[in-house]
Amino acid sequence: MRTYLARKATLYVLTFLVAVTLNWLIPRLMPGDPVQRMISRAGVQHPESIGPMVEYYEQLFGLDLPVWQQYLNYWGSLLRGDLGVSIWLFPSPVEDVILRAVPYTLGLMLPAILLSWVVGNWMGAAAARRKALDNTVLPASYLLTATPYMWLAILLVWGLGVVAGWFPVAGGYDFGRRPTMSVAFVLDVLHHWFLPFLSLFLVSLGGWAIGMRNLIIYELESDYANYLAALGAPQRLIRRYAFRNGLLPQITGLALQLGTVIGGALVTEVVFAYPGLGYLILQAVQNADYFLLQGALLFVVVGVLVANFVIDLVYVVVDPRTRTGLQGANA
Amino acid sequence: MSLRVDDLAVHYRTTRGDVQALDGVTFEIADGEIMGVAGESGCGKTTLGKALIRLENRMKHVRGTVTLDGEKLPIADDRAMDPYRYRRISLIPQYAMSAMNPTRKIGRMIRELVTAKGVAYEDVRPELERRLRLVGLDEEVLGRYPIELSGGMKQRVVLVLATLLDPSLLIGDEVTSALDVTSQKAVARALVEFRDREFVRSVVVVTHDISVLYQMADTILVMYAGRLAEKASATTVIDQPLHPYTKMLVGALPKVGERYDDRRLTGIVGRPPSLLDPPGGCRFRDRCPLAMPRCEEQPPFLEVAPGHQVACWAVA
């Protein structure tokens, strides 16, 4: 178990290093003088922001310094928690802007991911049990997985928002309201939350259902299932084992899918103009707010790594093979 | 009379037609008998073992009956067979190394299995522990996961597990082939002991390795291309076989104390006929040194001496 978790932790630290390095490197791959380019691209929405921008860029890039020193300086400011100042929302520090958006994204993603995982696994197990269900659940699941996140979001906005008028089509809450802890405000937030949640939930659902169905069918062909059948054990028992063992790869799958689900959440937020990280990233892109963009990237990376580690901890609890020092599923 | 198999025929359905894996097999096993079934891969021995307890999806029962303790088994009806399985007929599978759910502790798995079969775990637990000790395992293995056990240990746990409800018939499919020689001997000895203590009434051991049978079998049944070739006591089959195929099979065995320097070990030349559309008559005749015109006709499985049956025109 120790070695399993140690290996994983090493991987995540290494991944963080790589992500930070990429974040440092990519702007330096820009052709020409990056500082000038970025300032000219940024436009002059806030004329007063240009001064600090130039100063910050120059300090950040420190192009006159040797490369290794530039790199170390970058780490230095990062470790001081200094991600820069947002150009778009000048002069808010980037971390503030990001932290304001994070609750929306988490509130959208966590329920969508967890619920689609639970419901999808359940549907997949049902499909593996009955041929009739299999013939309906499976094609529907493939259709859902093949649907681009933003298209389903667009269809939902159009169908249930614009045409039916049941749900608001944009924002995290009604713009006329002030964020308070009143019942009316919470209801309003939930009302705005539902469609983006549903959209994300539905697209993720299919993949889990397909995965579980295939895993159970695979488990049912395994030796222990065959042996139990040969000993005349009831199907109930065999299916219970198959389901439980099928869940294990699905847990690892949860970690592997996180990156893509985040991408999905980002574009879904864009469609709904939902004030989370995705919408923030879009604004950063459109306003050439590079600090914000890079800060958001680092934040997402850290979030993914933390989530991965949590999943690893869960995995150690549920799969005895990781605890015995022998290699577990994907160690 | 423990087990009686009458004209049993089982086919495999494939996309290219039916493979006649088991084609009219008749034999009996007495109470307390350990019968080995030997033959090359593809001779139908594994199919025979499966037919006695659980047909695979692709297997089709064509004709014949299986009678256990005077009761005819519904082998073609998967559901109706369930009550007989484990309680009356049990199995040590070829894949004993992976026969247990990897994510359940062994004790818990056994509890869930026997409970599902309508037996209270508390009632069998003392016997379970006693038998584990008998095969040299501590009861603490019940608290472990299969992956924590060595191959030989797993094999012995499966032996105890399979015979826990004292079945009339135990089928062992290649029980020792995955083990090293020492573990092989231990498992063979345990199997004989279990029979002696009447944990199982009779045993069918399927193997491609005839030398293994010498250590534990009372009788040996030799199969060739879906049919029976010879059945006799183990010593007779190994020392005085009659059927030319058995002779070649036994001749292919290295014997302890003999030197092979000057005499090359010979395998059996040629290969068995396709069972997709097998030729009529004796199926061994293409490879047989004693083949004669009469072999165009199928030889009957005849008793040539008490307890010794052979299907061959040349020797019967």
Place this chain on the structure above:
Amino acid sequence: MTVPSPGPATTVADDAPDAGAALDVPDARPGRLPGRRHEALYFALRNPKVVGAAVVILGLALLGLVGPLFADHGPNDYAGPTMQPPSGEFWFGTTMFGQDVWVQFVAGLRSTFLVGVLGSVVAGVIGMTIGFVAGFRGGWVDELLTMLTNVVLVIPGFVVLIVINTYLGVRSVPMQALYIGLFSWPWVARAVRAQTFSLRAREFVDLARLSGVPTRTIIVREVAPNMYSYLFMTFVLLFGGAILTAASLDFIGLGPTNAVSLGLMMNQAVQWSALHLGMWWWFVPPGLGITLLVGALYVMNVGLDEVFNPKLREM
């Protein structure tokens, strides 16, 4: 973006030497039919999933290939009246600015296929090379490559792509495909590595190694042919994944600057309030096109699994 893993399907493992022995069926496999390759083709042509999916994919490909040739104006030209619903003249209607949605759609299909093919080739080549080498060489080479694979696997590639595209810009579809390929290879590498490991242990590889054949030749001649079916299926999945990723990037406005794409069409539809104006013909076709194409690819993958894996063939 969602790439359903090829699952625990046992395509290659099925060739295991003991498969026939375990069934105890002689002659159930060896060839009455002329060779494995032909056998696969034989079953593929009789598999409704493979045939149906192939019809959809080829049909869309044909549209993308031929459609633009028959248009008398470019996808971004202002070809007619604005905001027209579908009609005989404009099959898919017109946009806010009077662009022909049909012409945009077929042009978008073209770049969708291009990004799918190129993206899957890039990811496939990187993933296979790394997987083969890691699985074949073992030892520290394997450790290193596996670590690299896992790092890229854990990094949220989509977000990195956003940053890359923002800074470096993407001028063309091939460039976009290259970037996408650079971040979607890891699971190919993992799968190929595992398969190579199991193949490496087989006798024929040992034999080749003993006779002093160079590693590269062994991989190309001995290991790869045993994995063709698996690799083909991998490409099918990568193809679909690349299309979805590209559509998402295009949708947030980070697509190629010089091309029309289905994602960009959706981006413009949303940006110019097509949803509120009820101009469904603007945003339904591009999404539907992607869904059909990617769905067909996934169904094709399932069908191919049945073809290559005899266990899954219905009796």
